[in-house]
Amino acid sequence: MRADRRIRVGLIGYGYSGRTFHAPLIGSVADLDLRLVGSGAPARVLADLPDVAVVADPVAVATSEAVDLVVIATPNDTHAPLAQAALAAGKHVVVDKPFTLDLAEARSLADAARRGGRLLRVFHNRRWDSDYLTIRQAITEGRVGRVRHFESHFDRFRPEVRDRWREGPGPGSGIWYDLGPHLVDQALQLFGLPERVSAHLARLRPGAQADDWAHAVLDYPGLRVVLHASMLVAGGSPRFLVHGEAGSLVKHRSDIQEQQLLAGLKPGAAGWGEDPDGPEIHDATGRVARAPALAGDQRGFYRAIAEALARAPVDQTGALEAVRVMACIEAALTAARTGIAVGLTLAPEERGP
Structure with missing residues (x-):
């Protein structure tokens, strides 16, 4: 058993979102401990966060035994594969918006989180x-x-x-x-x-x-x-x-x-x-x-993450909400392309009560 029961966090990406939002907000929540950052610019990370470890390989962060929660703040087309890797490694996951590129990817991640009993949330700060x-x-x-x-x-x-x-x-x-x-x-x-x-x-x-x-x-x-x-x-x-x-x-x-x-x-x-x-x-x-x-107070997002991880079993509502948002994003893209209003292609269990 670890003496320090804080949630160990790995942050992938230290561009605008990772540096401006995620790192400061994670650092402001007492129950979270930012341990590892995935970035190709280690000097920039260490200038701000001298006590963290930095690696260049994002998959190494997603699968690291040194972290419990993986935060993905990378270009949008990498969200789904990195989140899949983290979930497969048994990690809880926060993904910057947009959740994925399409509804199919969103459903795949939500299913993986449900099967593994892992928390999966979008950074809706x-x-x-x-x-x-x-x-x-x-x-x-x-x-x-x-x-x-x-x-x-x-x-x-x-x-x-x-x-x-x-x-x-x-x-x-x-x-x-x-x-x-x-x-x-x-x-x-x-x-x-x-x-x-x-x-x-x-x-x-x-x-x-x-x-x-x-x-x-x-x-x-x-x-x-x-x-x-x-x-x-x-x-x-x-x-x-x-x-x-x-x-x-x-x-x-x-x-x-x-x-x-x-x-x-x-x-x-x-x-x-x-x-x-x-x-x-x-x-x-x-x-x-x-x-x-x-x-x-956007600290509320990461406080809610810490509170959710303190409970068992993990609430899957956040993953379902991510799927619903992605259904609307995709419907708007289709409507813009076709010029026709589009309904949401969600299953009854995805719509909720």
């Missing part, structure tokens, strides 16, 4: 963003009545195409694979599975090699959910718009935790996740009120 938490609370409290129209935007202003795999022509690139999973996951958390998905994807910037504009609509009975992402929005686009039978809600600004991490702020430091941008609530008479925004 945006469930702990201030903007989403604030909107969810307002909807739950009935501040605008029954919701009939919901819009969620991830809009940025990056007019120059950058030389990175996320914007290249390879598999799993483009804004829908990059930001679509967050948009879809939040919508499913709020409203459940839609009946149909329609979508349009486009390349709007000169020289774009992958979609940099995405617009999807999820159809529910009596509700339409609009998910939008663009690289050419300098301002004026609210993060959330919610229209209900009793009024409307507008949340203008986005969560600031990513900017705080980039600035070097440690998770949990003073001001962490605080959001001064309370939502506007418009009632039926035209009056506008302000409500306070909840603070965000």
Whole structure:
């Protein structure tokens, strides 16, 4: 028996996501111990994390006897094979979004996790963003009545195409694979599975090699959910718009935790996740009120992982949620290609109650 019962973590990938999000958030959770990093740039890793071991081979991390939990923060087309290797080695697994490239890969991973009794989750850290938490609370409290129209935007202003795999022509690139999973996951958390998905994807910037504009609509009975992402929005686009039978809600600004991490702020430091941008609530008479925004705290993702691993048997809900998100991502890709609204090809057991 090990004297230190903390969960030993191996992180594969130390690019933008691994360095900006995963390593700081893992390091902020007392029950997690980052032991091993897979990276081809060991000097960069050790400059930030001098006490970890670094290896170049990602499979070596996925199968290492020195770790219990494998976190995969690598290019999207490597997610499924690395996760399969880790699950086959008996590891618990966290995969950065998107979970996989398609629904078939998602199902294969979920089946492997279920057979092995391993935890499998997608890094949906945006469930702990201030903007989403604030909107969810307002909807739950009935501040605008029954919701009939919901819009969620991830809009940025990056007019120059950058030389990175996320914007290249390879598999799993483009804004829908990059930001679509967050948009879809939040919508499913709020409203459940839609009946149909329609979508349009486009390349709007000169020289774009992958979609940099995405617009999807999820159809529910009596509700339409609009998910939008663009690289050419300098301002004026609210993060959330919610229209209900009793009024409307507008949340203008986005969560600031990513900017705080980039600035070097440690998770949990003073001001962490605080959001001064309370939502506007418009009632039926035209009056506008302000409500306070909840603070965000993406440490909640890895705290939930640690709590889940402390229980037995391992809850497989996270793997099923990953499959459902991937079904929506794939349906949107098909709808954008065909111009026809597409239903979700999920089995009854995948849909849940």
